[in-house]
Amino acid sequence: MEWDWNVVASVTPSLLNGLIVTVQATIVGAVLAYVLGLVIAILKMSGNKAVAFITYWSSEFIRRTPLLVQLYFLFYVLPDFGIFLSPFVAGVIGLGLHFSTYTSEVYRAGIENVPKGQWEAARSLNYSAYHTWRFVILPQAIPPMFPPLANYLITMFKETPLLSAITVVELFNAANIYSNSHYKYLEPMTLVGLFFLLVSIPAAMIALKIENKYKPLN
Amino acid sequence: MNEVFIFWPIIIDGTLTTIKLTLASGVVALIISFTVGLARLSRHWVVRAIATIYLEFFRGTSAIVQMFFMYFVLPLLGVFLPALMAGIVACGFNLGAYGSEVVRASVQSVGREQREAAKALNYTNFQLYRHVLIPQAIPVMIPSFGNLVIELLKLTAVASLITISDLTFMSQIIRVQTALTLEPLILIMVIYFILSSILVSGTKWLERYFSAGRNIHKSGGN
Numbered sequence: 001m002e003w004d005w006n007v008v009a010s011v012t013p014s015l016l017n018g019l020i021v022t023v024q025a026t027i028v029g030a031v032l033a034y035v036l037g038l039v040i041a042i043l044k045m046s047g048n049k050a051v052a053f054i055t056y057w058s059s060e061f062i063r064r065t066p067l068l069v070q071l072y073f074l075f076y077v078l079p080d081f082g083i084f085l086s087p088f089v090a091g092v093i094g095l096g097l098h099f100s101t102y103t104s105e106v107y108r109a110g111i112e113n114v115p116k117g118q119w120e121a122a123r124s125l126n127y128s129a130y131h132t133w134r135f136v137i138l139p140q141a142i143p144p145m146f147p148p149l150a151n152y153l154i155t156m157f158k159e160t161p162l163l164s165a166i167t168v169v170e171l172f173n174a175a176n177i178y179s180n181s182h183y184k185y186l187e188p189m190t191l192v193g194l195f196f197l198l199v200s201i202p203a204a205m206i207a208l209k210i211e212n213k214y215k216p217l218n
Numbered sequence: 219m220n221e222v223f224i225f226w227p228i229i230i231d232g233t234l235t236t237i238k239l240t241l242a243s244g245v246v247a248l249i250i251s252f253t254v255g256l257a258r259l260s261r262h263w264v265v266r267a268i269a270t271i272y273l274e275f276f277r278g279t280s281a282i283v284q285m286f287f288m289y290f291v292l293p294l295l296g297v298f299l300p301a302l303m304a305g306i307v308a309c310g311f312n313l314g315a316y317g318s319e320v321v322r323a324s325v326q327s328v329g330r331e332q333r334e335a336a337k338a339l340n341y342t343n344f345q346l347y348r349h350v351l352i353p354q355a356i357p358v359m360i361p362s363f364g365n366l367v368i369e370l371l372k373l374t375a376v377a378s379l380i381t382i383s384d385l386t387f388m389s390q391i392i393r394v395q396t397a398l399t400l401e402p403l404i405l406i407m408v409i410y411f412i413l414s415s416i417l418v419s420g421t422k423w424l425e426r427y428f429s430a431g432r433n434i435h436k437s438g439g440n
Binding site for chain 1: 418
């Protein structure tokens, strides 16, 4: 099997188009995951036991089942109930929902890792609830959240090829479509791997920088 | 729902395939985790470099791309792997990369004085790792490995895309044959949930077993 540069030249434009879709799906999915994760984290810490219980087990259910199956669910089951989502929208919702269960744990851990003494100190200084959160808890809780949140962004980027299973033409599917119609597998698949490395290795380096910047003092 | 239960033999078949795939690639991943993780701590820079390249390659590209590469591209290069084997290798190699970071971080988290004590007792490097560092690192590894094994179980669903007839693959067969969507997908989700929950409780048990009577600092991993 010879490496053919003509194939590389002819497949690259569609791969670049696919890469754009991949990046779009990653960004929209990540925003969804960050926002939904916060909602889940707050509901999990709710004083209402029933709300906390239901939220905990729903998010565990999502976390313990494969993203691929959830994507099938959104894409094939919802239309039976009259909800028609485009493949891209279904994919982004699936991605965001799945990873919101991960980000919610980041938020929860960030808040729980603030030492108890900080709460007590705020209380003894007669801080209101707003002031406690605004000036004591959140400034200490938020910085350690950045590194794991950045890492989940990279993870989501690498999970987007799953969207190809519900016909989204992202990077991987673009290569697959080309491969199947030209019967060339070596170059497109290798290029896809290369594209992923080209994005994810610099991204991992940035994530490492963030990690070092926001490292807890101890 | 009754229509779905006609398909119970293939559901069981798919469940068994998923379990087999998870266990086999789990063993592969465990071996790779220790090999690559310890190689990253080697004194020889060549060994460290090879381990780092492995890690960055398998962590930097998507698991599904690796799987397709092994199933569709390797045959063109003269390496023929049956679908199940390609799935096991891809899942195992991918998770092994993540696991190697757990091993490395856990071994590094063992206190400095332990190394010094081993040195004072004239331990060889092998004895240092075998009798001092690794036994103390294992309890630290368990929670992270527990998370990874669930990731592995979920990853095996992707293997359905390279024609491995696992649980997800079977649900697609039922969906195509009966035009039912809700029932087969809910059913396999519940099965996946039960399997993951068994893995979660297994991890919790191991955690208790290994930390019994020990004072381990929660560090490393992730």
